[in-house]
Amino acid sequence: MKNTTSFLPTTASEHPQGAGTPFDFVIISGDAYVDHPSFGAALIGRVVQSCGYSVGIIPQPDWHDPQSFRVLGRPRVAFLISAGNMDSMVSNYTSAGKPRRRDSFSPGGRGGRRPDRATLVYTTMAKQAYKGVATIIGGVEASLRRMGHYDYWSNRVRHSILQDAKADMLLYGMAEPALLELLRRLRHGEELRSIEDLRGSVINRAVVPAHARSYISLPSFSSIRQDRHAYGRSFLVQAEENDPFRGRGLIEKDGARFIIQNPPAHPLTTKELDDFAELPYTRRWHPMYTHAGGVPALKEVQFSLLKSRGCFGACSFCAITFHQGRYIRSRSEESLVREACHLRDDPDFKGIIHDVGGPTANFTHPSCDGQEERGLCKKRHCLYPTPCKKLRVDHRSYLSLLRRLRALPGIKRVFIRSGIRYDYLCADPDKNFFSDLVKYHVSGRLKVAPEHCDPEVLACMGKPSISVFETFHRQYRQYTAAAGKKQYLVPYFISSHPGATLHHAIALAEYMRDAHLRVDQVQDFLPTPATLSTTMYYTGIDPRTGKSVYVPRNAREKRLQRALLQYYKKENAPLVREALRKAGRHDLIGRGKRCLVGRG
Known part of the structure; x- marks a missing residue:
């Protein structure tokens, strides 16, 4: 297969400024790397690259080996982590709970190349590879699990994936608008962990920031886990506010923490x-x-x-x-x-x-x-x-x-x-x-x-x-x-x-x-x-x-x-x-x- 241009770097030696230079962002994806705009990792990588940042990609790393997460070095800004184009549990299991043998997003279509709950696993391994590294999660798996949610495979209500993964930020929905604004603010000198009001993002805080005090309070995580009516009410509010032009911010209290969903990002032009x-x-x-x-x-x-x-x-x-x-x-x-x-x-x-x-x-x-x-x-x-x-x-x-x-x-x-x-x-x-x-x-x-x-x-x-x-x-x-x-x-x-x-x-x-x-x-x-x-x-x-x-x-x-x-x-x-x-x-x-x- 002939290439018409170069791929995003998958090894440190492919950095455009030479080996040893840190990438601004490193993408970790549960899919094999296909450089096509229908594949989320490629699209996000090209968007980041077009904004003047260096970006490399680690596709389907071996989640048993921390070294697999070090192949491109420590990113200067953050790891961008996604389970891939599909929720990893949907990729791995049928509705009857049987393991799938085929995975069309993996080499040769073979299953078993991504872990269950890939976003959680990849984030944990990235943090194990580099202590204190910043992590931003996104993609379908993270987007649909951004608040407390029922999980069919464990048959229980799970915490926001942001809480479980202990990531610094979650970008929900089609992430390019939020990512573009994030890159602009980083370029103007803001620190990633200080950016709390980004549309299309979810953050996890011990105290509700001033900008979010007018947001809608959802039933707490303990409520939706214990009361199914509360779960239904929470879902309806989330669905009603999931609009880029009139949607308001949401807050879900989870123990001593607050999961804060900023209003949806405006769609791309x-x-x-x-x-x-x-x-x-x-x-x-x-x-x-x-x-x-x-x-x-x-x-x-x-x-x-x-x-x-x-x-x-x-x-x-x-x-x-x-x-x-x-x-x-x-x-x-x-x-x-x-x-x-x-x-x-x-x-x-x-x-x-x-x-x-x-x-x-x-x-x-x-x-x-x-x-x-x-x-x-x-x-x-x-x-x-x-x-x-x-x-x-x-x-x-x-x-x-x-x-x-x-x-x-x-x-x-x-x-x-x-x-x-x-x-x-x-x-x-x-x-x-x-x-x-x-x-x-x-x-x-x-x-x-x-x-x-x-x-x-x-x-x-x-x-x-x-x-x-x-x-x-x-x-x-x-x-x-x-x-x-x-x-x-x-x-x-x-x-x-x-x-x-x-x-x-x-x-x-x-x-x-x-x-x-x-x-x-x-x-x-x-x-x-x-x-x-x-x-x-x-x-x-x-x-x-x-x-x-x-x-x-x-x-x-x-x-x-x-x-x-x-x-x-x-x-x-x-x-x-x-x-x-x-x-x-x-x-x-x-x-x-x-x-x-x-x-x-």
Whole structure:
């Protein structure tokens, strides 16, 4: 694999000013080093470098050996520590608690290259390697665990990761805005440990600083650990204040300490997004991984364009709401076209852009006007339960970009593989984008996520009525037929979500039978920190209403619900029969047209 520019240093001898010169910052990452803007460590490293600071990276250090954390020397300012693009516990374990064998962010896709709770382990080892060294933690793992939180893997409420890691600062959300301001203040002579009011940061203090005395006090850590209603109240406040324009600071008392979350950082401007996406990435995995076959995660993004951040869909189970936020910010069309031309010049490029998307592909602008003055609504979601009357539904800029990309010489196909929010698409009276989507941008199968069919479960999930999916499905078939193509939908459904009983799972299986839907993969609900669904899972309460919610916790029931979503597979027949008998649905066992499984 040929490089178009140099990688960030991974050895002391690669320091631009020569070996022996300390780096300003050293990044420690739980992922293998892939120099591509879709990989957090590379993006942060290039941003720091662009601001005139020296930066090196230690990817996937051996957490058993302190020497692995000394390979680049003691950083002049701080270690920047992240578990990687995913929470390390999600990377390492399935929802059933079984170790994962595959890790697409590791060399050769092999699992076991990062420790459990990597942010904690890496911070501890960095401090062991260099006494008194400053540490700043960030990334998805730290961001979602920034306050006291329920941890599925230990089945208990854990302290803020900042408290457990004993780091100096936590940067939450998409960290570049906070990092840029931090670098500016450091350049003007401020000391890292004296910076307490940085937007987008969390600090841990024995005394509440003067600037934070007006912040909202959350229920204390001891309260949320003992009282599930208090836990729900705390989550709701955090969710409501997670807005870059109206969000206020928060304080959580933890013993004799105070976890202080400063207000969210303002999102990057379109120009900043453009500039950071066009920094001199090699867009390759580091050559040290070539002998292992490279890093599989690169394949999905190497010839894709990331156009936007944020998602105002606000599904209950999705962590994007807490990390990237609900506010949409997109790159400019000109920048994306320039990047496409850069891809076209790559010797490995075959003429196909695999994706032009984001967390939700067809979200390209804020959901309504005036959000930069008043922020997003606290109590009202943009799409759930029905689209807000003020929602601005407009695919024209996305359509313009796609048409321009596919007109470029050397571009054969432009696909969309990010998820499409079909309720937003159906709400657009202009069907030009829908038509073009089906005709030009589907690589045989389009991913959509109805998630369930039962109204009670969908209400817990924050998803629209199944009738909206049916409308979309019907229109998709019509446009596909008009285009003379054979294309399919890949629907995603979740089993064992809070609110879903065995009877609900059977109803979903019957719905799939009648709609002739079959799914290759089933998502078993995995409670990750900082989501509404996880709050319901832990508390058994919907904090929005205060009402009890059924939670399938028993491992056997979870297996039964999962099997029902693939009732047609022979290997699932015993489980499906068990589920139907347990629910008293003997009418669905046998040879009839409506039966889900034979008598065996």
